[in-house]
Every structure is written in C-alpha cells, then in structure tokens.
Amino acid sequence: MLEGEEARAWRTYRADLRAFMVMRGYITTALRIEVTYPDDPPPYVYVSTRTPERLAQALIAAGRRTAQADGPSADAGTPGTGGQWE
Secondary structure, three states: OEEHHHHHHHHOOOOOOOOEEEOOOOOOEEEEEEOOOOOOOOOEEEEEOOOHHHHHHHHHHHHHHHHHHHOHHHOOOOOOOOOOEO
16 A cells, blocks of 8 residues: 555656556555566556555455465465556
8 A cells, every 4th residue: 555655756766667557646545556467567557546545455355256266276466366466
C-alpha cells in the first residue's frame, strides 16, 4: 500500500513506462501490484484507491478462490501467493 509522497513517486519519477496505471491524481493512496506472470510485459499495476487495504484483501481473497477452484498447481503467481503487494 502506498500513501502520500511514496504514491506520488510511483506515479511520477519512479513509474515504469511498461506498467499499467489506473490513477486519479486527487486520490493520495494507491496499491502497487507486482505482475509475476512471465508472459506479461508490465512489471506491476498501479491503482489509485481510497481504500488500498480493502482492495488488497479483495484481490488476495479472489486469488485464493481461483487457486482452490483450479487446484494446487494453478496458484503460482495469483494474488496472495507470490506477488508483491505495496
């Protein structure tokens, strides 16, 4: 989870041009989600959100449900199992 100056840094001078950015400049908190799939070119997804904790929890829960539905070999790289959440 990113707040204040750190969030601003990731949407400006620390931003990677390959990243997917979903942002609103007036929202000061964000979530940076590392992309761990080897075939995907973006290194991370940056999402502005007023509730980064809730978004992170929802993504982790969705990843767990997907992994359970697909079996134990399918959880590599799903949210909460190998990605980095900031």
